[in-house]
């Protein structure tokens with residue numbers, strides 16, 4: 001059964017308490033928070049005030065996806081917010097090992113995210129230090145983009161690498177996930193599915209989450 005992490009990027013920011021409470025009542029496992037800086041990705045989203053507002057109401061673990069340069073600057077504050085897992089981009093971290101250690105030192109789970117063009121093989125010498133690997137199935141920056149099918153091949157390679165190295169990381173996939181792509185991702189070996197548009201664009205988001213969970 002998939003773990004589901006709905007992305008608040010597609011929530012109604014004018015009704016953030018209502019939408020967070022809706023997720024509390026749903027079968028979702030985590031709540032996905034997309035932080036963008038306008039440098040690493042061509043868009044801005046939100047920072048600490050919004051994350052704190054969501055955290056005040058959330059009764060599910062917070063899954064923070066940092067699409068920013070120099071993510072190490074914010075690890076301590078993310079721990080204060082109560083983040084459960086913090087994921088940083090491989091492409092944004094020249095000292096990735098140090099960043100992962102710093103996240104774990106604050107008692108949080110450490111994740112690494114790969115952009116669509118970054119091969120799984122770059123994880124060979126770091127996967128042992130990852131609690132989670134997230135594969136981007138769109139180019140990060142916006143919700144509502146089309147799923148890149150090549151992600152399915154990358155999942156299979158990541159499953160092989162995880163087996164070969166004895167890593168116990170979870171495999172999360174982010175971007176363009178819906179009932180149809182979600183099913184294929186589950187079959188390929190994904191453990192956690194992020195879904196923004198598919199959840200918040202549905203007539204009944206709680207029902208949609210339960211459908212995604214049963215894939």
Ligand code: DX5
Pocket residue numbers: 007009010032034065138139140141142143144145174175176177194195196197198
């Ligand atoms: C994209 C973000 C995603 C986004 C997913 O840069 O990292 O988490 O919210 O949105 P959908 O599910 O609409 O592709």
Ligand code: ZN
Pocket residue numbers: 007032033034065174194
């Ligand atoms: Zn994301």
